[in-house]
Each structure stands twice: as structure tokens, then as C-alpha cells.
Amino acid sequence: MICSTRDVLGGRPRIKGTRVGILNVQHWHFEEGLSVEEISENYNLEPEKVEAAIQYIEDNPEEIEQIKRENEISEKASQERARERMQELLA
Numbered sequence: 001m002i003c004s005t006r007d008v009l010g011g012r013p014r015i016k017g018t019r020v021g022i023l024n025v026q027h028w029h030f031e032e033g034l035s036v037e038e039i040s041e042n043y044n045l046e047p048e049k050v051e052a053a054i055q056y057i058e059d060n061p062e063e064i065e066q067i068k069r070e071n072e073i074s075e076k077a078s079q080e081r082a083r084e085r086m087q088e089l090l091a
Contacts, residue, residue: 001015001016001048001049001052001053002014002015002016002022002052002053002056003016012067013056013063013067015045015050015052015053017049018045018049020043020045020053022053022056022057022064023064023067023068023071024043025050025053025054025057026057028042028043029054029057030057036050036051036054
């Protein structure tokens with residue numbers, strides 16, 4: 001129920017048949033405290049798929065942390081490019 005496809009979400013793991021990334025589920029469940037039922041209802045996902053995503057997260061903590069680090073690096077690089085572009089436009 002979890003897959004990775006190179007051309008969807010940059011190859012990051014996601015719930016198969018959706019564009020819902022594992023990190024989304026990680027955030028909703030572990031950080032916001034939403035239940036499987038709440039995630040299923042709020043995001044129109046089958047409970048079994050949400051449960052599979054949670055199991056994947058629990059089984060792969062190193063991979064999840066690596067993805068988070070990569071996302072942070074990418075976000076910082078994007079912010080820096082935007083800042084540089086703004087400076088060019090204002091110069």
C-alpha cells in the first residue's frame with residue numbers, strides 16, 4: 001500500500017494511488033495527534049492505507065529522518081534562491 005515512484009513526490013514514499021506522502025501522515029498522526037479515523041475522514045483515505053502508512057513510518061525511522069533532513073536542505077536552498085532573486089529584482 002506504500003510505493004515510491006520517481007516522477008511522483010520526487011520519489012518519496014507515498015500511499016499508493018494518491019499523492020499523499022508518508023511525511024504528511026507522519027505529521028498528521030505523530031505531530032498533530034490525529035487518529036487513523038480522523039486522517040481517513042479529513043483526507044478521504046481508506047483506514048487500511050493510513051494504518052499501512054503508520055506502520056511504514058514505525059518500521060523505517062531512519063528513512064523518515066533522512067527524508068526530513070533532505071526536505072529541510074531543499075527548503076533552505078529554495079529560500080536562498082528566492083532571496084537572491086528578490087535582491088536582483090530590487091537592485
